[in-house]
Amino acid sequence: xxxxxxxxxQCRSAAGLSQAQLxxxxxxxxxxxxxxxxxxxxxxxxxxxxxxxxxTGVCFEWLATGRGAMRPSGAEFESAAQTCDFxxxxxxxxxxxxxxxxxxxxxxxxxxxxxxxxx
Numbered sequence: 721x722x723x724x725x726x727x728x729x730q731c732r733s734a735a736g737l738s739q740a741q742l743x744x745x746x747x748x749x750x751x752x753x754x755x756x757x758x759x760x761x762x763x764x765x766x767x768x769x770x771x772x773x774x775x776t777g778v779c780f781e782w783l784a785t786g787r788g789a790m791r792p793s794g795a796e797f798e799s800a801a802q803t804c805d806f807x808x809x810x811x812x813x814x815x816x817x818x819x820x821x822x823x824x825x826x827x828x829x830x831x832x833x834x835x836x837x838x839x
Contacts, residue, residue, distance in 0.1 A: 722786055723759065723786075724756070724763055724784075724786075725756060725757050725758055725759050725761060727782070727783055727786060728753070728756045728757050728764070728772065728783070729757040730790075731772065731773075731776040731777075731778040731783060731790070732753070732757070732772075732776060734776065734778075734790075735775065735776040735777060737775070737776065739753040739754055739757070740753075742772065742775060742776070745771070745775040746768055746771040746772055746775060747771070748768065752764075752768075756768075766784075769783055769784050777791065777792075778790050778791060778792075779791065779792050819831075
């Protein structure tokens with residue numbers, strides 16, 4: 721099993737990206753990517769690992785742990801979360817947060833009210 725620095729370098733190289741290009745896509749400096757690829761260097765955060773996986777087209781589990789396949793099969797994307805499954809702005813986020821604090825009975829009533837308002 722390859723170490724984290726080797727996996728980061730391997731997926732970046734396989735994607736044909738320079739350290740600077742990957743850094744730009746992830747939103748960090750090139751020196752951060754260089755550290756991630758250096759044995760004994762710093763490790764990327766979970767959020768940055770996820771961004772690296774997306775930018776390079778590798779499986780997050782493989783990148784984070786070395787387990788599983790490096791590249792996803794087509795079937796793995798069929799059950800992936802859709803962006804429409806998440807709050808799109810702060811107002812939706814506040815609404816979801818408020819609804820989650822309601823009892824089940826009150827959630828059902830709130831849902832009916834919102835459905836009536838949106839029809």
